[in-house]
Amino acid sequence: MQTHRWLRTPDGTAPRISYGADYNPEQWPREVWDEDVRLMKEAGVDVVSVAIFSWARLQPAPDEWDFAWLDEVIDLMHANGIGVDLATATASPPPWLTMRHPEVLPVTAEGSTLSQGARQHWRPTSPVFREYALTLVEKLAERYGSHPGVVAWHVNNELGCHNAYDFSDDAARAFRAWLLARYETVDALNHAWGTAFWSQRYGSFDEVLPPRLAASFPNPTQQLDFARFSSDALRGHLIAEREILNRVTPDIPVTTNFMITGDTKFADYADWAREIDFVSNDHYVTQDRDELAFSAALTSGVARHRPWFLMEHSTSAVNWQPVNRPKRSGELFRDSLTHVAHGADAVCFFQWRQAEAGAEKYHSSMVPHGGVDTRVFRDVVELGRILQSLGDVVGADRDPADVAILFDWESWWGSELDSHPTELLRYRAEAQAWWNALLDAGVRADVVPADAELAGYRVVIAPVLYSVPAALRKRLEAYATSGGHLVTTYFSGTVDENDHVWLGGYPGAFRDLLGIRVEEFRPLYAGETVALSNGTTGSLWSEPIDIVADDVEVLATYDHDELGPAVTRRPVGSGSAAYVSTRLGSAGVGALLPALLEPAGVASELPEALRGEIEVTSRRGAAGRIRFLINRTDAPVELTGIEGEWLHGGETLPPRGVAVVKG
Incomplete structure (x- = not known):
C-alpha cells in the first residue's frame, strides 16, 4: 500500500469520524439541492461521494462536455463545510459510447455479448474503453484538482462488481500478454498447467485462450491463472486512473471502494490495497450478522490495521436480496459502530436521498421516501451525533489481537x-x-x-x-x-x-x-x-x-x-x-x-458472563486504548466487570447496542 494518507481536512477543522453518503444531485431538481444541504448539516454530514454514475451527464456526446452542474454542486458542498469525495465517473459508459463502440462490451464464457442498459458494461482490457475513460479522468483532474472542496478521488466504483470476468478477444490478447510476463516461455507455461494431461500442450502463447465454455472441465491451472489475471486486469485499470490523478493532483489522496463482503471473491484486495492511499469498503448485511464483523476485521487486515473508509452500507433495507427486510431498532447504530470498532474512520451510506426512479429506488437511504419525519432519518441524525462524540477514536489503529x-x-x-x-x-x-x-x-x-x-x-x-x-x-x-x-x-x-x-x-x-x-x-x-x-x-x-x-x-x-x-x-x-x-x-x-x-496462553478479555453475548474489539491511538462492546443479542446485557471511561453507552447495553469505553 502507498503511504497512508487520509481525506484532506479543511484548514481550521478538527479531524473527526467522517459521515455521509453517495450523493446524486443530478437525479433531482435544483431546488432540492438546498434542502439537501440543510438536512446534511442537521445530520452532521461532512463528506459526500459525487459523480459516481455521471458520465452520461458529464459527456452527453463524444465532443460535448457539461461541467456546469458539477461545478455548482462542489461549490455548494464546500460553502457548507461538506467535503467531496469526487468519483472519476468511469463505472458505466454512456449509451453513445457503446453504440459507437460495441467492442467495449463484455463477453461471457458462453460467448454471449452483454448489452448496455444496466451498469458496468465494459471490458477491463478494452483499449477503446480505456482511452475514453482516461480522457474523462484527465478532464476531471484538471478541472477540480485545485478545488479546496475535493477531499479525495474515488476511482470508478466497485471495480469488477458486474464485469470481473470477461472472455472477449481483448481479454484473450491481454491474458496471453499476462501469461508471457508470468512464465516467459511456453514450455514453462506447459509445465505449470500440466498440459501433458488431455493432450493440452501448447506450441505458442498464440494458441492460449481464456477458459471459455468447453466440452468438459477446463484446465484447473488455466482457471486459476485466469482468476489471477482478471483481478490484475481490474487492478491495472485502477492504476491507470490513479496515475493520471497522482500526476495532475498529487496532493489529493486516491481510493476506490472494495467489496469485502459475503462471497465476493473476484479481486485479491490485499494486493489491490498497495495501489491506493487508504482502503475503502462497501458492505451490506445479510441474515448472518456476524458476517459483518468478520468482513470488517478482514477489511482492517487488508488495510494493515490503519484507519479505513466505510464507503457504502445501508440505513435499512436493500433492493437486491430475494427478500428485503428493513433493519430493526438499533441495527443502524450497531452496524455502523461495528465497522468503526474494526477501524473505520468514515461511515457512509448508499445513498443520501432515496431515488424515486431506477433500479435502486427501493434501496434505503439517509433521507427515505417518507422524508424527515421517519425513524430512519431520526436515527441518521442520532448516528451523526454519536460519531461526532467519538473524537478520541479518530486516527487510531486497530489494536492487534493474540x-x-x-x-x-x-x-x-x-x-x-x-x-x-x-x-x-x-x-x-x-x-x-x-x-x-x-x-x-x-x-x-x-x-x-x-x-x-x-x-x-x-x-x-x-x-x-x-x-x-x-x-x-x-x-x-x-x-x-x-x-x-x-x-x-x-x-x-x-x-x-x-x-x-x-x-x-x-x-x-x-x-x-x-x-x-x-x-x-x-x-x-x-x-x-x-x-x-x-x-x-x-x-x-x-x-x-x-x-x-x-x-x-x-x-x-x-x-x-x-x-x-x-x-x-x-x-x-x-x-x-x-x-x-x-x-x-x-x-x-x-x-x-x-x-x-x-x-x-490465550484467554478471553471478557468476564465469563458476557462471553458469547458481547463482541469486544479495540483500537489504540493517541488517546490510548478504546474498546467497543457490541451486543450480539436481542436482549439487554449488563456490562458487569467493565472498567474505564464511557465514551458512548453505559453499563446496561440495550438489545443490539454498542458501548465505547476508553481505557
Whole structure:
C-alpha cells in the first residue's frame, strides 16, 4: 500500500469520524439541492461521494462536455463545510459510447455479448474503453484538482462488481500478454498447467485462450491463472486512473471502494490495497450478522490495521436480496459502530436521498421516501451525533489481537475449482466458522492476508489453506518452531502456486510439520455427518489420518470404524502445529478452542458472563486504548466487570447496542 494518507481536512477543522453518503444531485431538481444541504448539516454530514454514475451527464456526446452542474454542486458542498469525495465517473459508459463502440462490451464464457442498459458494461482490457475513460479522468483532474472542496478521488466504483470476468478477444490478447510476463516461455507455461494431461500442450502463447465454455472441465491451472489475471486486469485499470490523478493532483489522496463482503471473491484486495492511499469498503448485511464483523476485521487486515473508509452500507433495507427486510431498532447504530470498532474512520451510506426512479429506488437511504419525519432519518441524525462524540477514536489503529485467522484469496479461488473431492466446500464459510467460535468464546481475533507479519500472534489459524507456495510453507514452519501455535484444517497444504499437488501424501506442504499423513480424502455427502470422541460432529469432509511422528497428540478421534484420529497437535520447536480434518462448524470449533488456545496462553478479555453475548474489539491511538462492546443479542446485557471511561453507552447495553469505553 502507498503511504497512508487520509481525506484532506479543511484548514481550521478538527479531524473527526467522517459521515455521509453517495450523493446524486443530478437525479433531482435544483431546488432540492438546498434542502439537501440543510438536512446534511442537521445530520452532521461532512463528506459526500459525487459523480459516481455521471458520465452520461458529464459527456452527453463524444465532443460535448457539461461541467456546469458539477461545478455548482462542489461549490455548494464546500460553502457548507461538506467535503467531496469526487468519483472519476468511469463505472458505466454512456449509451453513445457503446453504440459507437460495441467492442467495449463484455463477453461471457458462453460467448454471449452483454448489452448496455444496466451498469458496468465494459471490458477491463478494452483499449477503446480505456482511452475514453482516461480522457474523462484527465478532464476531471484538471478541472477540480485545485478545488479546496475535493477531499479525495474515488476511482470508478466497485471495480469488477458486474464485469470481473470477461472472455472477449481483448481479454484473450491481454491474458496471453499476462501469461508471457508470468512464465516467459511456453514450455514453462506447459509445465505449470500440466498440459501433458488431455493432450493440452501448447506450441505458442498464440494458441492460449481464456477458459471459455468447453466440452468438459477446463484446465484447473488455466482457471486459476485466469482468476489471477482478471483481478490484475481490474487492478491495472485502477492504476491507470490513479496515475493520471497522482500526476495532475498529487496532493489529493486516491481510493476506490472494495467489496469485502459475503462471497465476493473476484479481486485479491490485499494486493489491490498497495495501489491506493487508504482502503475503502462497501458492505451490506445479510441474515448472518456476524458476517459483518468478520468482513470488517478482514477489511482492517487488508488495510494493515490503519484507519479505513466505510464507503457504502445501508440505513435499512436493500433492493437486491430475494427478500428485503428493513433493519430493526438499533441495527443502524450497531452496524455502523461495528465497522468503526474494526477501524473505520468514515461511515457512509448508499445513498443520501432515496431515488424515486431506477433500479435502486427501493434501496434505503439517509433521507427515505417518507422524508424527515421517519425513524430512519431520526436515527441518521442520532448516528451523526454519536460519531461526532467519538473524537478520541479518530486516527487510531486497530489494536492487534493474540489470535489471527489467515485469509488467502488464492486458496479461496483454488479450493473451489471444479473436479475436486467435493463441490460443497466453501472457503469463506470455514474461515468464518472459526471467527464465530472465537466471538462466542469472547476472544478477539484479527483476520489477515497470507503475507501479513505473524510474529506478534500467539495463535494463527489457517483454515483450508489449499494453495501453499514453498515460501509460505517456510514462513509458517518458522512461525511455529519459533514459538507460535499454528492451526490448520482439511484440504490445506494440498497444492503449490501452480495447483500441482505436493506429492507424498496429504496434507502435502504441512505433512512433516504436523507429523501426520493422509492417503485419501473422504469427503462427506450433503447431510452426512461423522461423530467425534469429544462430543462434536463433523460434516463436509473427513480423513483417515496416519500418525507418523512419535510426539503427535490426538485431541479427538472419529467414532467410525474406517477412521481414526480427527484432530491432532504436535509440539514443534517452542510452538506447536495442530490439524483439524473435518468441518466442525462454529459450535464444534468452540468445543475445541480451549485445547488449542490454552497452551498458547490465550484467554478471553471478557468476564465469563458476557462471553458469547458481547463482541469486544479495540483500537489504540493517541488517546490510548478504546474498546467497543457490541451486543450480539436481542436482549439487554449488563456490562458487569467493565472498567474505564464511557465514551458512548453505559453499563446496561440495550438489545443490539454498542458501548465505547476508553481505557
